[in-house]
Every structure is written in C-alpha cells, then in structure tokens.
Amino acid sequence: MWVRVTILGRCLTDGQLALYRIPRTKITYSNIKYDWGGWIMVGLESECGNGKRKSGGCQARCAADGATARVTAWTHTGIVVCASLALVIGAPARAGTDDAAGNAKAARAPVKPVTGRKKPAQAAAPATPPAQPGAAAPATVSRAWSAGPGTAPAPSAGGAVSPEVAKMIKFAAFDKLSMKGWITTVPPAAESIFQDPNGLRTALAEYGIGYVAYSTNTFTANMLNNAPPKPQTYQGQIPTTYSFSEVTVSYDLGRLGLTGGQLSVGTMLTGTTWEPLGPSGAKFANLYYFQSLMEDTVQLQAGVFYNAQNYLGLLVAASMATGPQALVPYELGLSRQGVPAPGANFMINLPNNFYNKAGVQRSISPDGADVEQQANPIGLGLSSPDAKALFIDEFGYKTFSSPAQGSVWVRAGGLYNTSPYFDFSAGRKTDTNWGFYAAADVQVSQISSAPYEAYQGYYVGGFYMTSDPNKNMYQNYYEGRVYGMGIIPGRPMDQTALIFGYTTLSKSALDFQAALTGIRPFGDYASVTVSNSFRLNPGVYLMLGTSYNVHPSATPRLKNSLNFMASLTTAF
Numbered sequence: 001m002w003v004r005v006t007i008l009g010r011c012l013t014d015g016q017l018a019l020y021r022i023p024r025t026k027i028t029y030s031n032i033k034y035d036w037g038g039w040i041m042v043g044l045e046s047e048c049g050n051g052k053r054k055s056g057g058c059q060a061r062c063a064a065d066g067a068t069a070r071v072t073a074w075t076h077t078g079i080v081v082c083a084s085l086a087l088v089i090g091a092p093a094r095a096g097t098d099d100a101a102g103n104a105k106a107a108r109a110p111v112k113p114v115t116g117r118k119k120p121a122q123a124a125a126p127a128t129p130p131a132q133p134g135a136a137a138p139a140t141v142s143r144a145w146s147a148g149p150g151t152a153p154a155p156s157a158g159g160a161v162s163p164e165v166a167k168m169i170k171f172a173a174f175d176k177l178s179m180k181g182w183i184t185t186v187p188p189a190a191e192s193i194f195q196d197p198n199g200l201r202t203a204l205a206e207y208g209i210g211y212v213a214y215s216t217n218t219f220t221a222n223m224l225n226n227a228p229p230k231p232q233t234y235q236g237q238i239p240t241t242y243s244f245s246e247v248t249v250s251y252d253l254g255r256l257g258l259t260g261g262q263l264s265v266g267t268m269l270t271g272t273t274w275e276p277l278g279p280s281g282a283k284f285a286n287l288y289y290f291q292s293l294m295e296d297t298v299q300l301q302a303g304v305f306y307n308a309q310n311y312l313g314l315l316v317a318a319s320m321a322t323g324p325q326a327l328v329p330y331e332l333g334l335s336r337q338g339v340p341a342p343g344a345n346f347m348i349n350l351p352n353n354f355y356n357k358a359g360v361q362r363s364i365s366p367d368g369a370d371v372e373q374q375a376n377p378i379g380l381g382l383s384s385p386d387a388k389a390l391f392i393d394e395f396g397y398k399t400f401s402s403p404a405q406g407s408v409w410v411r412a413g414g415l416y417n418t419s420p421y422f423d424f425s426a427g428r429k430t431d432t433n434w435g436f437y438a439a440a441d442v443q444v445s446q447i448s449s450a451p452y453e454a455y456q457g458y459y460v461g462g463f464y465m466t467s468d469p470n471k472n473m474y475q476n477y478y479e480g481r482v483y484g485m486g487i488i489p490g491r492p493m494d495q496t497a498l499i500f501g502y503t504t505l506s507k508s509a510l511d512f513q514a515a516l517t518g519i520r521p522f523g524d525y526a527s528v529t530v531s532n533s534f535r536l537n538p539g540v541y542l543m544l545g546t547s548y549n550v551h552p553s554a555t556p557r558l559k560n561s562l563n564f565m566a567s568l569t570t571a572f
Contacts, residue, residue: 174201177210179250179264180290181301181345182309183357187214187571193539194572208252212266213572215245222561223546232274233553236563242272244337246285260292264303268379270338278338279369284379286340302344304380307361308336310345311394311413312437328465331472332415332435333363333390339372340379341387356395363390363419366433386429388419401454406443413437421471424508435467447486456486473554475506493535501527505554513555521555531565539571 174189174196189201192213196202204210220236227237235242248266266285270278288303301310308314312329335341343361350356365372365384375384396411417433441461448456463479483497503525514520531545545565552561 170196170202170205173205174210177205177208177250177252178212179210179248179266179286180262180292181264181288181299181305183311183313184309186212187539191538192571193537195538208255209249210252211247211249213245213247214570215243215572216567216569217241217243218565218567220563220565222552223564224559224562226559227553227561231556233556233558234549234561235274235277236561236565237553237558240272240274240277242274242277243270245269246337248286258291262290264288264290268338275370278336279373281373281377283377284340285337287380297349299347299349300345301347301359304340304342306335306337306340307343307345307359307392308334310359311357311392313409313411313439313441328435328437328467328472328474328477329415330364331467331474332433333366333387333417333419334392334415335361335364339364339369341376341384342382343390353399354395354397356393358393359391361390361392363387363417366417366419366421366429386420388417390415390417390419392416401443401446401457403446403449403451403454406446406457407455407459408440408442410440410442412439421468423470424506424512425470427512430471433468433471435465435472437463437465439463453486453492456492458482458484458487469506470508473505473509474503475509476504478502488532491534495533497529497531499527499529499531501525501529517555519555519557522551522553522557524551525554526550541569543567543569 171188171190178186178188180186189195201210219239219241221239222236229238232238232240246266246268248264250262250264253261253263265287267282268285269282271280272278284304286303286305288301288305291300292298293300308329311334314327314329330336335343341362341364343359345357345359347355347357362382362384365375365387367385372384372387375381392413392415394411394413396409398409398411399405399407401407413436415435418431419433420429420431421433422428423430439462441459443455443457443459446454446457448454459482461479461481461483463477465477467475469475479499479501481497481499483495483499485495486492487496488494505521505523505525507523510521510523527547527549529545529547531543533541533543535541543566545567547563547565549561549563552558552563
C-alpha cells in the first residue's frame with residue numbers, strides 16, 4: 001500500500017540523500033498493531049514529481065553534506081528498513097499517518113501498479129565480537145544472529161503483500177515483543193530453530209505476548225592429560241560439562257495503556273559437573289518490569305534479573321580455564337546466569353551515540369554462589385547472608401556498522417559493593433568492595449560495502465578490569481583480541497577469534513594463602529585462545545576452540561594445560 005508522507009532527507013556522503021525521516025506511522029496488519037517512524041536507511045521507494053518511482057527518494061542530490069531537505073512523496077509501506085534493527089515492515093491492510101500535531105489521518109494510495117521496483121538495501125546489524133569459549137560466558141551465542149538475511153523481497157504488483165514480506169512483518173512483531181533490557185543481543189525470532197512453530201508465536205503475539213528460548217551446552221577437556229583428577233581446580237582439568245537453558249515470556253503492557261512498558265518472567269535450568277561453574281537445578285531466571293520513555297531515550301528496569309547481560313559486554317571477556325569467579329565483576333557480587341538478584345537499572349541514550357547506564361542490585365553473597373543458592377533456591381529471594389547493595393555505573397559510546405563506518409563500542413564503569421568481604425590483610429571481614437573496568441571493540445575493516453553486510457570484517461578489542469587487592473583473589477585482568485565476522489568465504493555469519501588473556505592475583509591474597517598453607521600459589525595466569533563459531537542453521541551455533549593456559553591453577557601448582565572446548569548454542 002502506498003501512503004503519502006512528508007520525508008525529511010539528510011545528506012551523508014557525496015551529496016546523496018542517504019537517510020530519510022518519516023513521521024510516526026501507525027499500522028494494523030492481521031490484528032497486530034505496529035508503530036514506527038524515525039530515521040531509516042536508503043531503500044525507501046518514493047513516487048517523485050515526475051510520476052516515476054525510484055529507490056532513494058525524489059531528490060537526486062543535496063546542496064551539501066549534512067544539509068536537510070523536505071519532500072512530500074508517495075511511500076510504499078512494504079519496504080521500510082530500520083537502521084538500528086534491520087527489520088522489514090511489510091504493506092498493511094490498513095494504514096494511517098500522523099500529521100504535525102500527532103493526529104491520525106487516513107492514508108491515500110494510488111491505484112496504478114508498481115513497476116520497475118528495486119530491492120531495498122537492508123541496514124547493517126550491530127556487530128559484536130564472539131565470546132571467548134569459557135564457562136564465564138555460558139550463554140555464548142553467535143552475534144551474527146543480528147545480521148539477518150541479505151535483502152528483502154519486494155511486494156507483488158499493485159502493492160499486494162508477498163508471502164516473504166508477510167513473514168517479515170510477523171517476525172518484526174515477534175522481536176518487538178521480545179524481552180528488553182539486555183546490552184547484548186537477544187535471539188531474534190527469525191534466528192531460531194522453530195521460528196513460528198504451528199503458529200504459536202503468531203497466536204501469542206495477538207495477545208501481546210512474546211518469548212525467548214535458548215540453550216547453551218559446553219564441553220571442556222585438557223588434551224595434555226597432565227593433571228590429577230582430584231581436587232579439580234580449573235575447568236577442563238578433567239572433562240567438564242556445563243549447560244544452561246532459559247525460557248522468558250514477556251507481555252506488552254501497552255495493551256493495558258502503559259505504552260513502552262513490558263513485564264517479563266523467565267525460568268532456567270542449569271547443570272554442571274564442576275560446582276564452581278554455578279549451582280545446578282531449576283529456578284526463576286528473572287521477573288522484572290521494563291519501561292521505555294521518550295522513544296527509547298530513557299529506559300528503566302526493575303525486578304529480579306542477572307546483570308551480567310546488562311553491563312560490560314562480558315561475552316567478550318570470559319576466561320576458559322578458571323570459571324566465572326575469576327572475573328572481577330563476579331567477585332564483586334554482580335548477578336549472573338544461574339545467580340539472579342533483585343535490582344533496578346536506569347539507562348539514558350545521550351546525543352552523538354553516547355549512553356550512561358546506572359543501577360543498584362542486591363549483591364550476590366560475598367561468601368560465594370553456593371551460599372547464595374542455599375539462601376535463594378528459587379531465584380526470587382530478596383536477601384542473602386551478608387549481601388547488601390551493589391552499585392554499578394557504565395558510560396559508553398556505541399555505533400553500529402554501516403557502509404559509511406565500522407562499529408565502535410567503547411565503555412568504562414565502576415562497581416561499589418557495600419557488603420562485608422573477607423580482608424586478606426586484616427584476616428577478617430570488613431565493609432565494602434570495589435572494582436573498575438574499561439573496554440573497547442572497534443571494527444577496523446569491512447569486507448563488503450553492501451549495507452546488510454557492513455558488519456563483516458575484522459575487529460580489534462581490549463578489556464581491563466581491576467579490584468580492591470585486599471578483598472579479591474583475582475585483582476587484575478587484561479585482554480587483547482583480534483576477531484572477524486564473516487571472514488571465511490561462504491560463511492558470512494561465522495565468527496573467528498584470537499584472544500590473549502592475562503590475570504594477576506592479589507599480593508595480599510597470595511601472602512594469606514602462603515601463611516595458611518605454607519605453599520605460595522602462582523601469582524598470575526595467562527592464556528591464548530583460538531576459536532570459531534559456526535552458524536550451522538538458523539538458531540544453531542557450534543563453537544570450537546582451543547586454549548593454551550599457563551598456570552591454570554594457582555593452588556595447587558599444576559602444569560600448563562591445552563584445553564579443547566565445544567559449545568553448542570540453540571535458540572528455539
């Protein structure tokens with residue numbers, strides 16, 4: 001269907017009109033309501049003053065880069081590509097646009113058939129590096145599931161909706177109902193095994209209900225077989241498995257008049273052959289309220305959830321051998337998969353791609369995940385022994401891949417825990433604990449100039465974390481990485497990574513252990529990891545990796561290890 005809208009164009013490069021802005025448009029299709037608008041990438045088709053329709057708008061050139069121009073055009077609602085999400089909205093059965101005052105008015109459509117239509121370019125997906133294959137990131141999922149297919153098929157002549165476009169409309173609606181709040185990518189419906197099983201997602205979407213279901217299963221083993229089986233002090237010392245599954249259902253509170261609101265509840269099932277990776281069993285994964293305000297400029301989240309997916313980008317900073325407690329944020333009490341906690345987050349998206357996210361949560365028990373599990377077996381507990389407030393703040397800059405630029409994500413933040421922690425220098429518990437982190441990931445090359453392939457290319461990144469040396473065994477963590485998205489010919493959604501990690505242990509902790517046992521532990525740990533994540537099918541990812549680890553165990557002192565890991569992630 002063609003609707004008449006006023007388009008605001010923005011010149012980007014070479015004087016070409018590359019971005020368009022359309023007013024908020026409300027659409028109803030198959031009893032599902034859509035509400036879209038804002039800046040969109042090239043790919044919009046318009047009917048110009050000369051009666052010809054063309055991709056790229058009615059204005060051939062702009063006066064100067066950065067200039068703006070306003071033009072009224074007939075725009076086909078079947079081809080609207082969102083720059084941030086790479087979603088395609090198809091032609092609706094009924095449509096209307098808002099006037100300058102925001103009042104809905106009827107849209108008029110021309111009756112002549114559409115001819116000579118070009119396929120639109122799809123916006124690039126935000127590319128994020130692969131996780132180092134480690135238990136600290138059990139939910140490792142190929143970020144390529146943000147990339148999506150290449151181009152969208154055009155509607156049939158006369159503005160009728162093709163089956164492909166109709167399917168895209170449905171999946172756009174499904175993803176809009178998916179749980180919100182993560183700083184990492186939530187698995188989209190199109191990138192799942194069953195997609196819309198027997199119309200289940202469609203039926204739920206009619207009532208404002210969406211869901212996300214995924215599972216990750218990892219296997220790690222030291223191929224050198226040079227360590228005693230007991231006691232096990234690192235992942236892979238003996239063959240080690242870990243599995244995590246989650247199903248989260250969300251409800252659109254806009255159905256009740258609370259526009260931008262969402263209520264989510266999830267359950268999880270974990271299992272491991274090495275308890276330090278996390279408590280095994282079934283419990284609630286989350287129960288929280290999310291609210292978006294001012295067109296996503298402000299986001300609020302409150303309830304029970306795990307914050308590891310809301311901050312830092314920990315999926316690129318996992319350690320393969322030592323498990324989650326080797327990561328500074330987990331030492332500091334940050335909630336993670338298998339160990340949720342009550343809290344609240346506030347995020348504001350600032351101008352020029354900057355953002356700030358701040359939050360407070362009830363700390364995980366300073367005595368560890370085992371004590372937390374005993375105090376909070378179902379996952380919804382408001383208290384835990386000695387666990388008090390943990391404050392966290394992150395400031396960052398984030399851009400997505402496009403033909404004009406590669407993706408950039410720079411962030412830094414701090415954590416402050418008011419809970420009492422064991423002080424190695426004092427030999428007893430004392431109040432508070434703290435930590436700081438900084439990270440960056442930059443796309444340095446692009447393989448293709450096509451908008452929907454802009455995420456493909458090479459990246460470099462780094463991570464630094466530090467903490468109070470008197471309260472934490474693992475004081476500093478350094479990481480450098482080089483990785484690629486779609487760099488293997490014929491494998492556009494695979495990820496390949498080379499990661500170097502180095503951890504130093506606290507001198508206070510080493511002195512305490514030496515005085516207690518008479519043996520001084522190793523003071524550092526280093527690793528080199530090579531991994532590749534294969535996208536086998538929509539919703540099926542197999543990651544294979546090897547990691548050479550120097551000092552994999554601080555105490556007892558064990559020989560270096562060469563760990564093999566396989567991780568299968570599936571989304572349903």
